[in-house]
Ligand SMILES: *[C@@H]1O[C@H](CO)[C@@H](O)[C@H](O)[C@H]1NC(C)=O
């Protein structure tokens with residue numbers, strides 16, 4: 001599979017040409033190899049990508065979000081002060097809004113709430129498809145900010161796969177009350193831990209991913225460097241969060257908008273992408289002490305925005321963020337405080353290991 005725009009990449013950027021060329025070569029080889037290997041159902045869905053390259057399978061921009069995601073108007077499992085609305089309501093109330101290059105997802109910023117009535121309207125969306133070995137690139141211009149906000153980009157299981165916590169959870173973007181840095185976290189059932197020392201830029205916290213340890217803290221890594229979360233992320237024009245999941249590791253990278261080192265394939269949404277050329281991730285979760293087949297089912301990606309609830313709304317967490325009043329009172333009475341409580345996505349791009357045979361197993365070479 002030749003990628004015609006490779007030539008344009010080469011012509012426009014000498015410094016990127018060798019990387020793109022290498023990726024193109026890997027593509028050709030991968031296709032050749034794949035044609036000759038037989039399906040190996042034991043490794044289906046969990047094998048590493050051949051030669052570490054992946055192929056664009058979904059490019060979700062603007063109105064595409066309505067085709068690739070379902071709206072979940074469920075009651076908030078984390079007890080937030082929100083009502084998740086259905087798709088029709090979210091469009092009618094302008095809580096989701098799409099144009100050619102942008103998808104905005106927000107919480108209501110108009111209503112004053114009856115303290116005994118329902119919460120502030122908000123949105124939670126989930127991909128229609130699920131993924132095992134894949135790369136997901138989130139190009140985010142803006143994330144929800146404000147006291148009481150608890151936004152998340154994450155992935156977990158959905159029926160018919162086993163329900164949470166069986167099947168695991170991967171948090172890519174998460175935080176509360178504007179407090180950076182961003183953290184990447186795994187949550188599993190009992191028996192999955194991470195080594196203390198691993199090749200990553202971020203700072204590990206708890207290394208036991210078991211949801212029963214310390215009230216579902218999970219094995220977490222705080223990102224290093226500036227502008228990974230909240231107001232400073234937004235002021236800087238956002239950036240790229242990227243995950244790679246294979247049979248032997250889960251990695252999360254972040255590049256801020258003006259980072260001169262953001263890889264070309266991430267920045268420009270290339271048709272193929274090669275994470276092993278990107279350098280150390282912010283968070284690296286190997287399968288050394290964690291049997292991924294046992295702890296991680298196929299995952300759907302979820303984007304949600306709740307207010308207060310089990311984390312953001314804890315009295316000490318809320319107060320130590322320098323936020324006024326109580327979380328509930330603030331959310332009920334200050335709609336205008338949520339005018340910046342929105343995500344603006346430039347795109348979400350999903351890459352899979354093979355261009356034509358997404359559900360087919362193959363032998364991993366690395
Ligand atoms: C979700 O939306 C549907 C359709 O509008 C509605 O019938 C249902 O009651 C809603 N569920 C919740 C939990 O709000």
Ligand SMILES: *[C@@H]1O[C@H](CO)[C@@H](O)[C@H](O)[C@H]1NC(C)=O
Pocket residue numbers: 076077078079080124151152153154171174304305306
């Ligand atoms: C939102 O995302 C987080 C992932 O970090 C998850 O733990 C939580 O259950 C989600 N909350 C809601 C309300 O959907």
Ligand SMILES: *[C@@H]1O[C@H](CO)[C@@H](O)[C@H](O)[C@H]1NC(C)=O
Pocket residue numbers: 094097104
């Ligand atoms: C809906 O939201 C978008 C994005 O925030 C905004 O540009 C637009 O003006 C809003 N439309 C209305 C009718 O409020």
